[in-house]
Amino acid sequence: MVVSRRGSGSITLPTGQTMAIHTRTHEEEDLPHATKKTMADHLRKYESLFTLTPQRMRMIVEAFKDSLELGLQKPKQIVPMIPTFVFGWPTGTESGDFLALDLGGTNLRVCLVTLQGEGKFEMTQTKYRLTEEQKQDEGQKLFDFCAECLKTFIDTNFTDEDGTSLLKPGELLPLGFTFSYPCYQTRIDHGELIRWTKGFGAKNTEGRDVAEMFRQSIEKYQLPVAMTALINDTTGTLIASHYVNPKTKIAVIFGTGCNAAYMENVKDIEKINDLGISEKDQMAINCEWGAFDSFEHEHLPRTKYDIIVDETSNKPGEQAFEKLISGRYLGEILRLVICELIDEGVLFLGQETYKLEIPYVFETAFLSLMESDPTDELLMIIGIFTHFFAVETTLAERQFFRALAMLIGRRAARLSACGIAAIVGRMGYLDEGCLVGADGSLYNKYPGFADRVHEGLIDVFGEKGNNIKTVHAEDGSGVGSAIIAAMTKARRDVGLYPHV
Numbered sequence: 341m342v343v344s345r346r347g348s349g350s351i352t353l354p355t356g357q358t359m360a361i362h363t364r365t366h367e368e369e370d371l372p373h374a375t376k377k378t379m380a381d382h383l384r385k386y387e388s389l390f391t392l393t394p395q396r397m398r399m400i401v402e403a404f405k406d407s408l409e410l411g412l413q414k415p416k417q418i419v420p421m422i423p424t425f426v427f428g429w430p431t432g433t434e435s436g437d438f439l440a441l442d443l444g445g446t447n448l449r450v451c452l453v454t455l456q457g458e459g460k461f462e463m464t465q466t467k468y469r470l471t472e473e474q475k476q477d478e479g480q481k482l483f484d485f486c487a488e489c490l491k492t493f494i495d496t497n498f499t500d501e502d503g504t505s506l507l508k509p510g511e512l513l514p515l516g517f518t519f520s521y522p523c524y525q526t527r528i529d530h531g532e533l534i535r536w537t538k539g540f541g542a543k544n545t546e547g548r549d550v551a552e553m554f555r556q557s558i559e560k561y562q563l564p565v566a567m568t569a570l571i572n573d574t575t576g577t578l579i580a581s582h583y584v585n586p587k588t589k590i591a592v593i594f595g596t597g598c599n600a601a602y603m604e605n606v607k608d609i610e611k612i613n614d615l616g617i618s619e620k621d622q623m624a625i626n627c628e629w630g631a632f633d634s635f636e637h638e639h640l641p642r643t644k645y646d647i648i649v650d651e652t653s654n655k656p657g658e659q660a661f662e663k664l665i666s667g668r669y670l671g672e673i674l675r676l677v678i679c680e681l682i683d684e685g686v687l688f689l690g691q692e693t694y695k696l697e698i699p700y701v702f703e704t705a706f707l708s709l710m711e712s713d714p715t716d717e718l719l720m721i722i723g724i725f726t727h728f729f730a731v732e733t734t735l736a737e738r739q740f741f742r743a744l745a746m747l748i749g750r751r752a753a754r755l756s757a758c759g760i761a762a763i764v765g766r767m768g769y770l771d772e773g774c775l776v777g778a779d780g781s782l783y784n785k786y787p788g789f790a791d792r793v794h795e796g797l798i799d800v801f802g803e804k805g806n807n808i809k810t811v812h813a814e815d816g817s818g819v820g821s822a823i824i825a826a827m828t829k830a831r832r833d834v835g836l837y838p839h840v
């Protein structure tokens with residue numbers, strides 16, 4: 341991004357487009373804008389709505405801990421605490437070639453991972469963008485698309501220059517499938533989709549075994565692969581991050597969706613006590629914490645904008661925690677505040693605002709850009725509002741928008757800290773300290789997000805909060821999935837699979 345401080349320049353947008361921007365010198369006289377004082381008054385109101393005090397955070401942490409415990413005791417709770425059948429930590433010596441397929445919120449990714457042992461690996465990957473139609477179409481078609489992309493990848497990476505396959509006849513490549521939606525598992529290569537999240541709504545999929553559906557697509561395209569594990573992105577992230585740094589005890593994703601995984605003692609997962617798994621074992625738990633406080637809405641501080649986001653979503657009542665935090669929703673929350681001020685006649689009087697009135701047009705990436713605008717005149721914010729929404733802003737308004745983005749982003753980070761604190765508290769990691777492997781667009785790209793999570797941890801735990809550090813995670817859906825496939829193979833080789 342190159343932005344001159346003198347009033348004009350160019351910026352590169354998240355879409356990759358370059359945009360020229362110019363400041364107007366007479367803007368404040370041309371149009372009836374809100375005064376600086378009016379904007380400051382409004383900001384005070386939003387400050388009180390979006391600010392979480394340390395005391396409130398501690399209350400949320402306590403309620404969160406109770407939900408985690410309940411999810412471990414009984415099946416089908418609001419926070420489902422899903423046993424993943426990933427047993428214990430990797431040794432770091434796992435090695436071999438593995439395919440990984442990652443169906444995330446935005447992209448589909450196919451990877452070939454070579455684990456070299458000693459925490460080292462190499463990876464080749466291709467990404468495909470998912471369209472909105474694919475997310476809502478028949479589920480089987482979505483899995484067919486996954487198989488098609490996998491076929492292209494295998495054809496490209498496993499043939500020589502003459503196009504002859506490099507695979508031996510009958511050879512099957514082991515594949516880990518990262519499917520980042522809540523699935524009940526009774527085995528590692530099985531998973532019944534509880535519900536779609538992140539705006540997905542593909543038909544005839546909820547309640548079905550998605551591993552089986554994907555296997556049908558693999559057969560249809562006659563792919564030389566054996567799907568060995570179905571994993572969640574958080575579980576993959578946990579295992580991959582521990583593979584390279586064994587101090588990692590928890591993994592979190594803050595991206596289009598949000599969630600966490602950690603390693604639990606089997607003896608404390610009461611709901612699977614009857615499976616005959618040794619009490620000494622450990623198993624990774626996919627918390628699916630995005631569902632915390634769903635339906636009941638007892639513990640989280642929701643503003644009226646959050647309630648609108650929820651009620652107008654394709655899944656009202658669900659993913660209550662995620663809707664306050666994840667990248668899919670933050671832009672929309674800010675847009676709703678702006679729309680309210682437009683309706684009240686505070687903002688953009690006399691200007692056409694229809695472009696701002698379309699749900700979800702205000703991307704969370706804009707909040708990141710607004711917060712990181714380096715110029716005194718906030719040229720980046722001018723650019724966003726003129727280029728995408730064709731409205732003119734004054735400096736006071738831009739300062740207000742930036743402050744609002746800060747409030748919404750900060751609340752998301754502090755709530756995230758509450759979730760982490762609940763797991764830390766449950767597992768007693770505070771004194772010895774631990775690393776939390778973190779990934780996702782919000783964590784990686786939103787300025788200050790990680791620092792705000794850390795501040796939040798200190799607000800909950802006091803100085804000891806410093807013992808808990810989030811670090812940029814290793815690639816869970818690629819590397820993590822490969823390691824889990826290798827760990828599963830090792831269990832199978834000693835006869836421990838598929839019994840549990």
Ligand code: BGC
Binds near residue numbers: 521
């Ligand atoms: C899904 C989780 C996933 C998270 C991050 C949530 O919407 O329910 O399974 O781990 O997004 O991708």
